[in-house]
Amino acid sequence: QSALTQPRSVSGSPGQSVTISCTGTSSDVGGYNFVSWYQQYPGKAPKLMIFDVSQRPSGVPDRFSGSKSGNTASLTISGLQAEDEADYYCYSYAGSYTSRVFGGGTKLTVL
């Protein structure tokens, strides 16, 4: 299966909002409400930020939100803070227990 498509990089100033897109197909993103998002700092393990398209785990700030339209999922970070600078990866279930695809990752820079 092909990786989901994410922009290589996005940037924003403190206090602004940024949106990271994750484009797949009707066989993955578009076919199921099972998209999740992970934040990864350099040299650290990924951390779950959003699951099932728009659900936030306990402890994740409500500045992080998720949505989906058609074959594209989005992660929006509002009120950007310096600590949000990291890599972000999307993931989608793709219809079978052997089809699990991640996006290529997006580097968020806080200017």
Added chain:
Amino acid sequence: QVQLQQWGAGLLKPSETLSLTCAVYGGSFSGDYWNWIRQPPGKGLEWIGEINHVPDTNNIPSNYNPSLKSRVTIAVDMSMKHFSLKLSSVTAADTAVYYCARRGRGDHWFDPWGQGTPVTVSS
């Protein structure tokens, strides 16, 4: 609160077998899916496979990424609450940070993750 701690050899020669172990602390071991995911240097995440123990049975199903299936074995040690990854005939393309991660029964996300083990394949 589930926590994962992983370990294993970090330097291999081509054709050797990669072997990593992940210990599960807290929570229930049976019923959940225990995954391995890797990240080559400067690249994205790749799902390797997962294993599950069905409670009250001897059923231990596993699922693998088709691109790696011929070389991958994931196993569990129920008594120790460990699960392991073996990847045979490694090449430089297998150089990556390897993570273990939990996927809850019925869930389609990974949480938590182990701290990661860097593995380098070099002659």
